[in-house]
Amino acid sequence: MTPLLEIRDYTLDFQTRAGPFRALDGVSLAVAPGEVLGLVGESGSGKTTLAMAVMRHLAGNARERGGSIRFDGRELIGIAPAEVRALRGRRIGMVFQNPATSLNPTLTLGRQITEVLERHRGLSPRAAATEAVDWLGRVELRNPAALMRRDPHQLSGGEKQRVVIAATFAVHPDLILFDEPTTALDVITGARILELFRRLRAETGVTGLYISHDLAVVSRIADRVAVLRHGRLLEQAPAATLFHAPQNDYTRRLIASVPKPEHRLVQDTPGAEKILEADHLGVAYWRPRLFGRQIFVGVHDVTLDVRAGEILGVVGESGSGKSTIARALTGLAHATGEIRLDGALVGRMGRAYRRAVQIIFQHPDSSLNPRQRIGEILARPLRLYGGSPREIPDLLAQVHLPAEYAHRWPHQLSGGEKQRVAIARAFAARPRLVICDEITAALDVSVQAAVIELLLDLRRQHGTAYLFITHDLNLVRQIAHRLAVMQHGELVDLLGIDDLGSGRENAYTRALMEASPAPVG
Amino acid sequence: MISRRQIFAGAAVLGAASLVPGLGQAQPAPRRGGVLRISVDQAAGVLNPLLTRVNPEYLVAELLYSGLTRLRADMTAEPDLAESWTSTPDLAEWTFKLRAGLVFHDGTPCTSRDVAASFTAMLDPKTASAARTNIGPIAEVSAPDAQTVVFKLKGGYADLPVALAYTNAKIIPEKIAAGDMSVLSRSAIGTGPFKLVSFEPERQIVVARNEHYWDPARPHVDRVEVLVYPDPAAEASALIAGDTDLMASAQPSEFPRLASASGVKALRVPSGQFLNINMACDLKPFDDVRVRRALALTVDREAMVGFAAQGFGTPGNDTPLSPAYHFYQQAPLLKRNIPDAKRFLAEAGYPNGLDLTLVASDTPSTRTQLGVAVREMAKEAGFRIQVQTMPHATYLAQVWTKGNFYVGFYNMQASADAIFSLLYTSNAAWPETRWKNPDFDKLIGEARVTADEARRRDIYGQAQALMREGVPSVIPVFFDLLAAQRPYVQGYQLNPRGAVFSLDKLWLGEGAPKRR
């Protein structure tokens, strides 16, 4: 069968001040009609650039250096702008990564669907509206007729993504490009969107190019998978083949770094001694109002403890209150209830407490002061907790960074390196407990794996306990001894890792587990 | 000894001459009708004629109100509401006869009771009218009958008819003068040639012909619109563009442009308006006359006419009387003489020069120009002068009549006595220099009770000599009054006094735009 989309030896450069940067290097791939091809790569691999090349939507500094992109037998490189517009949306649709920003905030949802129906299917406004309502129903949105008049900001992320999907499918395109459509969504929501896509694919038989950094997701959806790295296509194979018998070294490493819950990285059992206890912890976020007070609840009545050397995982959807616990335990949020360190009640968090309990934040870009060199950043806690700046090289060595990094500025470091500095900063205090607040969420899978390895390494050396906050259930199942599950600001479950899947867990915990993408392999 | 009849006759003859415009010249007869647009450079905020303070306000007050007398361009008095006047031989009691059938704008008759009440109000300190100190030494005003007003003075005063032409000496109804005067800040009830139509102080004031004016021949125009232009360049542009017919006053900086513009007639008249440098004669260092004379000697008066007046003026000789005054005495112009100035300064005890701060208010801006020029001229003689400019309001509150070295600015006054007793006698209304010279005071007092013209000239000559000698203030320059009009405006005469306009006497000739 002739491929619907066929890319051959496609090479593309970006002109930069430092000279040309090769974004895509001799990429060749093909998608047959009715097939879904998964395109996997980490950030900077060129996967989105490839999608944009197909859509003929390239940045002004892009230079195509050779190769061809053929769609339905026609060469796309060099076609007229009018023809491009006839292809876009009509024959090649696209679903974007972030539904919050890909919908126009000032147009009603209805208008954003009907405008493409009117343009591409030539429907009258009335017919387009009928069709749009129909499609909103087909993507399982409730009360479609009312939704037509709503604005994007009134919908949740998952609902918005359904609207985008409806608008894309409604035109009946031949090919749909999916650019990380679930990445910005919660685990459970993402899983439901994948479910929807599978159903629609079965109904319409659409051809797809599914781009993702998440091997687990791709493994669920794609017939074949291609792996992209630094602009080069490393490997292309049917999904099962690729995951079970990867040919390429990088693919192999990539697959290895995907968290697999069964593959425990921590074998020891922690002691029974409780380092930190939180009793009936509550945080109420409130904003002052002119009349009375409007109170927003952060977390409510959370009781948990962390034992010496233990890794306690805290999971939950965004907004469930996970991070609020971290803020309460480090004094960043005013909390009610009691906190005990080594059994002693903590009133004002003094130096001893601060030293014992350290925190690492989610965003490597904002957790290091951009106006301080790495050396200064590390020297401060050393001085504060009785160390000496002479220990900086050792600290850097512990997190596998060269000593000369002390003289660098944060912006000269990569995301993974910055997070290592943040880890070094926490360990400068020689803490007994480190709170890790979604510290790998912003990192690529392979970098994430390295950071986890580093943390476990440090734990082996210092016997540090972790309160590990994450939304990635698969990851936490690899390392945690116990699991705390948060929902709507409340602790709904606190159980040993072995109890997962034993039936003793909470219903919500079970839903969370089921929604987590099935691991590869 | 002069008879009352003589004075009366003199006034009457001059009055008659001005009633027939252009007597002796072949001028076309005045045309009746039309709308005159006159521009002024400042808002006319105060409508109450007893309280007006600036030229645009005087202009408006003159349109709406009348006094007993009016000032002619030669600084003599012409009859207005009064048709004649006489005095006792000692000049201490004056009797004015009113015209018959005078009515206010509201239709009520205007009698001597109204006149007496108006003057009583002016003289009341609570009214705070500037007239109080400017209309002569009046002790009492009475109205023996409906047509007669009698002024009893504290002493003889030869200039009373001229003094009564003072800008604030306007006649208002008795019930207002004796009661609540605040009604006059919004409306106008006078006996003037025009009635108030609309009053927007910052934009325009419109008046229309008073059909019951005492002189049926006047005013000639139906309506006058007084337009306010705060920016002098814009005001000149408006005249050049034909938006206005007459500019009440023009800045020296705009005058050359106006003079050369087509369709514009530039007007210029020498005046007694002057800038002076006031020195506190009761404080160091100016209590020493040598310091004052030293400063006077540093000033190049011819050059100052150029610097301060752009050439539109006459040099001054440190007396407030310019050639435009009746009793001006010619004297050789003081020449700039730096060696003498230095010598005087050294003799006074300042061989190494003197540090001084000269204060200049920011309005009019010529004050600063003069200050800066004096500073540069006096530098060579050892005067190290710092010029300090300040907002007019601050100047009035903090410096005026209090400071020891500042720039003053005065309109021409109607008589020599008016300017001398305003500024330089020991009991001056505005004791700017605190120059106490008994000889000078005696001369001024004597001139007041002297009716003989030649004798008065002699006395005022001596007074001027004393001032040149004593230099209470340096008066280096007199300004010409400048104005401009469209050529079709007829019968307008620029009055050197600066605060007198007589717009009822002008008319619009051939070529005037038709305005509704």
Place this chain on the structure above:
Amino acid sequence: MNDLLRRLLATRQGALGVVLLVLVAFCCIAGPWLAPYDAEQIDFLGRFAAPGTRHLLGADQLGRDVLSRLLTGARTTVPAALGATLLGTLAGAVAGTLSAYLGGHWDEAIMRTIDAVMALPGLLLALLVANTLGAGGLGAVLAVAVAFAPGMARITRSVALAVRRQEYVSAAIARGESGTYIVLREMLPNVVAPVIVETTIRVAFAVMLFATLSFLGLGAQPPAPEWGLMVSEGRRYLHQAPWLVVVPGVAIAITAIGFNLLGDGLRDALNPRDER
């Protein structure tokens, strides 16, 4: 610092702004020595001399050399504008940071009051203050500073709040750092950059506000060769000697454009996204 200058010069606006301001700064430093005449030397015969060999940029109503006045006046005009802006920025920055630091009801009260003060147009506020303090250099400097302070407070506060939310500040709090350390060492260096950009652009406004105050008779006072005052004085002779308005007018515009360009250049150069 060199690094910053290099990045600044790499932007088109920054480079042009630096060139213009170097020129202006040169006039400020060397102006009086370069001036061919004494700036206050009056000359009766030279009044309104047109630009030519004797007076390169003409002479004014008192025969003073316009070029000399321009060069000498740079010292009054530019430092006054700079000083006023810095003073206003300092006052605003203190109020803004304080407001952001105190937070809660205090923040609300301070900011609402500042908003209220901002309801008075800057020029009006400056006019009132200049009238109160008396016309003249110092009064005008304070007036401009007072007019600028509320705006700067608002900007500083919003920047400070944004910085306050950064995780490195949370890290410092969690570490148990003192308030002083957090404000001075963690927050301030990051607040300063955007405030500097805003300040630079405001210097341009200050130059013009000064000129306007002088125009209205409340700025520098004669015979000071302040540029705004020169325009205001020269305006009366516009038809006779247009160079009296044009020359200082252009000088004001060049300075203002210079600071505007520098501000935009700094904005780009200080943007951490471009720091590579």
Place this chain on the structure above:
Amino acid sequence: MSARWLLRRLLLVFYTLLVVSILVFAITQVLPADAAVTLLGENASVEALAAVRSRLGLNDPVWLQFWHWIAGVAQGNLGVSMRTGQPVGPTMLIALSRSLLLAVCSIGLMLVVAVPLGVLAALRRGKAADLGVGLVSYLGVSVPEFVTATVVLVVLADRLQWLPATGYVPLTENFWDGVRHLVAPVLTVSIVLVAHVSRMVRSETADVLSSDYVAAARLKGLSGRVVLLRHVLRNALLPVVTVVALDVGYLLGGIIVVEEIFAIPGIGRQLLVAIENRDLPAMQAGALIMAATYAFANFLADLAYAFLDRRIRYE
């Protein structure tokens, strides 16, 4: 938006006016000149000054004067001008209406010019058109109004004689004449506004152009015109609403100079005259009315913003 939001917002306006009242009153108290002296000018005698002071209530303690004033304001009586004796409230409101006419015309002209310029510059980023617009806007914000006004006056009124030099004619009195008198001042005020707003529009449009939803609109195959009109402009112009409201503050200030030069008896000039004459009631009333106008403009902008941008819901 809820009634509670409205109430709160109105309370803020009220607070603004209170702060401004206190501020202006405080300033008038320390002004280095006596209203009575200024009022009487060089004719002031000691008795006259005392008479005027007691008539104006200047001898009362400060707090009493403030109380009298505030109590008057609360009853809608802003006092009587010390200079002209006219009630200042109506005078200032009439003046305000003239200033607003000037302001509204200027904003109108500005929008007509600045929006296309800004959008053009954003669409042609880095090209000649962008640089041209940039240059114009730099010039516009760098030349003081009194210079621009002078140039406009000299060129349009003196040299070309297209327009009357200055002055103000109410539109109700003579419509066309009124319009002719408005052109030059509106032009002057607009120049600065255009410079300011076109820069703003450019950067907003550039932001929107690089947004995901515009890219999405393009990738949906919509025509360039539809993308620009339906997706770009609406979002880019939203923030301009706020800027225009803030510019009302600038306008009311900048208008002082323009009104002075063009002899428009608007609130700016009234205030200037009041300040020069130390006419305290007029100063207080003028400043208060200006502040109220500004506060009200901001209130309207908030409302407009809520109406135009449905993401905003005021609680």
